[in-house]
Amino acid sequence: MDMLVDSFPMLIKGLGVTLLLGVVSFALGSVLGALVALARISDFRVFRGIAIMFVSVFRGTPLLIQIMIIYLGLPQLGVQLEPIPSAILALSLFAGAYLSENFRGGILGVDKGQWEAASSIGMPYWRTFRRIVFPQAIRIATPAVGGRFIALMKDTSLASVVTVVELTRVAESIGNANFRYMEAFLMIGALYWLINTLLSVGQGMLERRMGKAYA
Numbered sequence: 001m002d003m004l005v006d007s008f009p010m011l012i013k014g015l016g017v018t019l020l021l022g023v024v025s026f027a028l029g030s031v032l033g034a035l036v037a038l039a040r041i042s043d044f045r046v047f048r049g050i051a052i053m054f055v056s057v058f059r060g061t062p063l064l065i066q067i068m069i070i071y072l073g074l075p076q077l078g079v080q081l082e083p084i085p086s087a088i089l090a091l092s093l094f095a096g097a098y099l100s101e102n103f104r105g106g107i108l109g110v111d112k113g114q115w116e117a118a119s120s121i122g123m124p125y126w127r128t129f130r131r132i133v134f135p136q137a138i139r140i141a142t143p144a145v146g147g148r149f150i151a152l153m154k155d156t157s158l159a160s161v162v163t164v165v166e167l168t169r170v171a172e173s174i175g176n177a178n179f180r181y182m183e184a185f186l187m188i189g190a191l192y193w194l195i196n197t198l199l200s201v202g203q204g205m206l207e208r209r210m211g212k213a214y215a
Helices: 002-006 008-040 045-060 063-077 083-109 112-120 125-162 167-178 181-213
Strands: none
Touching: 002 181, 008 045, 008 083, 008 125, 008 167, 008 181, 045 083, 063 083, 063 125, 083 125, 112 125, 125 167, 125 181, 167 181
16 A cells, blocks of 8 residues: 555556557547548559558557557657657557458448448438448447457557556556565556456447447
């Protein structure tokens, strides 16, 4: 208990950074993922090819390597980013690759008859997508997207390798200060568990609410 009290200011700061990394990266990754998903189902081969390559690269390589390339590798090309922007960029690209597949699955999960019915009354492609297909696709993709958000919150711990002072880095600092590594990492693990439990509850509530809308 004394360790919790003594380290409380550090914990609050680390928690804030962790939430910042997770929320901002998820938001940016969602926008990127939606664009990549649209490119994947596009009639243009160039767009499809770029999207496929993007997903293949960022899903096929470790997130840790991606973070290190952005933070340590880009300066060799004249691009220098601070630790937090580097982590957010890496997390956003990584999340975008996975979310694109979640969104694409949701879009493809909408019955083709919806497209055909809209086309038969002369509704343009983008209006059909925005008003009819997209809302249904989001409902279908919600469980997978919610799971990706929860996973992303845990992935933020990797930002500690580029000196970002988030929860994992705080645990390391506490352990270094008093050599009580077991208690420090158990405490931080409990915080991650609490965050993701709350996110899981929120996801369940959202799924039930969206289910009622289509009941």
